[in-house]
Amino acid sequence: MRRRIPVIGLLIFLLLTIPGCWDNKDITQISIVSAMGLDKSENDKLEVTFRVSKPVQGQAGGGKGSTDLKSSTMISLEADTIPDAVTEAYSSLSRKIFLAQIQLIVISEELARQENIRDLLDFLERNRESNIQARVLIARGIKPKEIMASQSELEYLSIYHLINVFKQSEDVSFMRDVALFDIFRKNVAEGDEAYISIVQLFQGREGQSSQPDSAEEHEKQLPKMEDLSIGGIAVFNQGIMVGSFDTVQTRAVLLVDENEQRGMISLANPLAPDKFVNVKMIGSQSTKSVKIVNNTNDPSEDLLLSVKIKAEGIINYQQGTGDLTTPDMIKLIEGQIAEHLRYEIQSVIAITQKDFKTDIFEFGRIVHKHHLNYWRNIEDWNALYSELPVDIEVQFKLKGSGYVSKPMELR
Amino acid sequence: MLRKLYRTLNYLRIKKADHYTSNRNAGPGSNQKPKRAAEKISSNIDRIKGRLEGEFQNCSDFALREIVIGSRSKRRVLLAYLKGMVNKDELNGHIVQPLLQEIRSPGYADEAGYRSVSDYLQEHIITTCELEQKNDFSEITGAIFAGDTVIFIEGENTALVAGTGDWAERSIDEPDTETVVRGPREGFIESLGTNVTLLRRKIKNPNLKFEKMVLGKQTRTEICICYMHNIADPNLVQMVRNRLASIDTDTILESGYLEEFIQDDPVSLFPKIGNSEKPDKVAAKLLEGRVAILCDGSPFVLTAPFLFIESFQASEDYYSGFYSASILRTLRFISFFISLALPGLYVAFITFHQEIIPYSLLLSLSASREGVPISPFLEVASMGLTFEILREAGVRLPRAVGQAVSIVGALVLGESAVRAGFISNPIVIITALTAISSFVVTPLAGILPVLRIFLLICSNVLGLLGLTLGMAFILIHLCSLQSFTYPYLATFAPMHASDLQDSLIRVPFWRMNKRPKSLTQDNPGANRTRMANATKSKNGSAGE
Numbered sequence: 037m038r039r040r041i042p043v044i045g046l047l048i049f050l051l052l053t054i055p056g057c058w059d060n061k062d063i064t065q066i067s068i069v070s071a072m073g074l075d076k077s078e079n080d081k082l083e084v085t086f087r088v089s090k091p092v093q094g095q096a097g098g099g100k101g102s103t104d105l106k107s108s109t110m111i112s113l114e115a116d117t118i119p120d121a122v123t124e125a126y127s128s129l130s131r132k133i134f135l136a137q138i139q140l141i142v143i144s145e146e147l148a149r150q151e152n153i154r155d156l157l158d159f160l161e162r163n164r165e166s167n168i169q170a171r172v173l174i175a176r177g178i179k180p181k182e183i184m185a186s187q188s189e190l191e192y193l194s195i196y197h198l199i200n201v202f203k204q205s206e207d208v209s210f211m212r213d214v215a216l217f218d219i220f221r222k223n224v225a226e227g228d229e230a231y232i233s234i235v236q237l238f239q240g241r242e243g244q245s246s247q248p249d250s251a252e253e254h255e256k257q258l259p260k261m262e263d264l265s266i267g268g269i270a271v272f273n274q275g276i277m278v279g280s281f282d283t284v285q286t287r288a289v290l291l292v293d294e295n296e297q298r299g300m301i302s303l304a305n306p307l308a309p310d311k312f313v314n315v316k317m318i319g320s321q322s323t324k325s326v327k328i329v330n331n332t333n334d335p336s337e338d339l340l341l342s343v344k345i346k347a348e349g350i351i352n353y354q355q356g357t358g359d360l361t362t363p364d365m366i367k368l369i370e371g372q373i374a375e376h377l378r379y380e381i382q383s384v385i386a387i388t389q390k391d392f393k394t395d396i397f398e399f400g401r402i403v404h405k406h407h408l409n410y411w412r413n414i415e416d417w418n419a420l421y422s423e424l425p426v427d428i429e430v431q432f433k434l435k436g437s438g439y440v441s442k443p444m445e446l447r
Numbered sequence: 448m449l450r451k452l453y454r455t456l457n458y459l460r461i462k463k464a465d466h467y468t469s470n471r472n473a474g475p476g477s478n479q480k481p482k483r484a485a486e487k488i489s490s491n492i493d494r495i496k497g498r499l500e501g502e503f504q505n506c507s508d509f510a511l512r513e514i515v516i517g518s519r520s521k522r523r524v525l526l527a528y529l530k531g532m533v534n535k536d537e538l539n540g541h542i543v544q545p546l547l548q549e550i551r552s553p554g555y556a557d558e559a560g561y562r563s564v565s566d567y568l569q570e571h572i573i574t575t576c577e578l579e580q581k582n583d584f585s586e587i588t589g590a591i592f593a594g595d596t597v598i599f600i601e602g603e604n605t606a607l608v609a610g611t612g613d614w615a616e617r618s619i620d621e622p623d624t625e626t627v628v629r630g631p632r633e634g635f636i637e638s639l640g641t642n643v644t645l646l647r648r649k650i651k652n653p654n655l656k657f658e659k660m661v662l663g664k665q666t667r668t669e670i671c672i673c674y675m676h677n678i679a680d681p682n683l684v685q686m687v688r689n690r691l692a693s694i695d696t697d698t699i700l701e702s703g704y705l706e707e708f709i710q711d712d713p714v715s716l717f718p719k720i721g722n723s724e725k726p727d728k729v730a731a732k733l734l735e736g737r738v739a740i741l742c743d744g745s746p747f748v749l750t751a752p753f754l755f756i757e758s759f760q761a762s763e764d765y766y767s768g769f770y771s772a773s774i775l776r777t778l779r780f781i782s783f784f785i786s787l788a789l790p791g792l793y794v795a796f797i798t799f800h801q802e803i804i805p806y807s808l809l810l811s812l813s814a815s816r817e818g819v820p821i822s823p824f825l826e827v828a829s830m831g832l833t834f835e836i837l838r839e840a841g842v843r844l845p846r847a848v849g850q851a852v853s854i855v856g857a858l859v860l861g862e863s864a865v866r867a868g869f870i871s872n873p874i875v876i877i878t879a880l881t882a883i884s885s886f887v888v889t890p891l892a893g894i895l896p897v898l899r900i901f902l903l904i905c906s907n908v909l910g911l912l913g914l915t916l917g918m919a920f921i922l923i924h925l926c927s928l929q930s931f932t933y934p935y936l937a938t939f940a941p942m943h944a945s946d947l948q949d950s951l952i953r954v955p956f957w958r959m960n961k962r963p964k965s966l967t968q969d970n971p972g973a974n975r976t977r978m979a980n981a982t983k984s985k986n987g988s989a990g991e
Binding site: 059060061062063064066068070089091134136137139165167193195196 | 797798799801802806807809810812813814816817819822823907908910
């Protein structure tokens, strides 16, 4: 026994060291992919662009925040699928592609309108080495490749620029922070469609069209992250993009779909019609339900989609004089805002029903959960959804005047 | 194969159980070695003189002094002592002078009707406070070595042993190993007698027992077993006695010798016997029911049993407030974990699990790794080795050179190695943090490098999985350990809920009514109550 222990120890040691098939890989042997762009190539193939971080000593060289191209490099590959592109990258990159740190995935609108997003991203769902927290964006009017190459003036790590913009979404309800995980979670069943925020060039700024003369020129002409703006959402039906909402419509969508939305609402000052009053929404609560109104066993007759929203806000800004804090005025403003929001929501739901024919609000899930007997009889939920009546109720409560203290001259 | 293994394990189990029951059942006195037959002291002074001179041949520090007392009977008296070990003033003033003056006075022992001269001398003449009669010559040598003066009287078979021992000692000062901000600053010294006094001054109670024994055939080192008679488990005390008595060696120079001889599972890495230089700490352990072993010549007093949790307890925890004590306790556990696992974690993260490092951190880590020629494992291992070398050099070097070493170590090695690109920046941080943390838990500081290297290898082979396996291995080993039959990981495994009040946190004293259960185990007769009104406070009235 005593003689065997060293022998066994030696065997274990040899087993672990000699075959060398272990997962021990140094971080200097991997190319850390920070972002990935998916686009349709000219040859009608998939164009996959990897933004690969280059390890450079941080802050060492002056550190004036001049994030240059040198901190990352870009590789664009044409392939049929993402795994093909990854395999292809072996031939040109000196280090193994490492996808587990992907922070951002940008899909061009063109591609999203043609290909099923689930099929596109399936590789990332299966791959052990993938980051399901990666943010997903749809690029409109700009190629994902250009976004991959763009740099931020503000952020030390450029890739964090767009992600941090995303993170502000809870303060302004005109985009939604969608991660890979959300897409995997949605789309699992009918009646549960995804929507993804859209990134586009800032209005008024043009994407470059002319060919750059020199490398330096090229560097200058690349879009900066500051030129990009995120706003609005792309709506998907069965994984294929069917349309989009602008920022105002997005707020209505988010009001219905999620709680605790914030944002600004401007309306005419009731005391001075040509002036504005701005109300800051500070919270919202949405209750979605599907009610049975008839008893005919026909889903299209019986079901009523119902949305109840309770929101609250404070007066943020007031033009013109007059006291808006009287009970009458408060009631008036509350009613106006509630009506305003109700109208926005109604129009948005109408668009999803009539134009997109896609249920992005998870009503299908509610029917499935609470009215299974109906759900079993439904053949095409999205088709049915587009015909169902909707009952929308909005309550808005003005919580305060927004004053820190009453102004000298009461307005 | 399996059957054989099972049989071997079974055998070991039975053997172990057998060992402990035999230890526990041994009655008092059974530990005594077969005594040598008492040797009579000769009544002939010349014979004694010849014998002693023979025994102490070439011992220049040995002295014999012959005095004649009594004007009529002219009895010869022989004083034997070691020169450096007796207090000369005491010898002169309390023994030699009274004996010599006795010549002039008329009354004599024989005439006064005393049973013997030695009785007379003891009761009337010799003025030292420590004085006893001995009949066994074999005890004489030991007494002389202890610094006593032995007085032989012609014509009598009794010798008087006067405690005149006094020699140069280090003064009592603050121990270097366990410094405190608040709390007593005195520490044990190399003299057993002084150490016993220091303990006695802490616990003024006859229940505090000191049992002396002599170990080491050549060194004849005095050992003292110390315990609270009314608190310590008698089985434990007996076991300590038995184990000490069965030590068969010729050298005991420090308590560390004893520790290695008597600790359980002697090949295990973890310390199973505690040591301390501070009387207050040892006193506290005695009062919890532990046994202390004092060894002449060593300021380090052993305490047994030693549990894992004790490594994290400092005497200051009990002197400062319980909030800060609890925070510091937790901090010690964290530091222990850092010191144990940080290098392994770093290697596991950086070579196996890049996906769990935050993106920006990964970038800066990978940037600092860029261009470094050796693997992270070798980086960590070599820097760890460098630190151990520096530390060892720092301990051994003369104090005057210390500064040079620290400058070379900290600046030249750390800074330049990074600048030269031999190692990456994070390694310096990892090594420094690991090294500093390892000193927080002093009793385990010695074994931490071994465990650290073990976990480092585990992580380099299998990543976090390997690290977890390594940790599990250590934990299982800890669970299997015992210290004097007390489970090493007690309080946690086996879990004693009542003892948790002095583990990761320390509750206030008025909540600690009972002595630790880990030390009394399930003994129903154990004296566990710390406070007189502990039972009362259970009924609602708060303890005072």
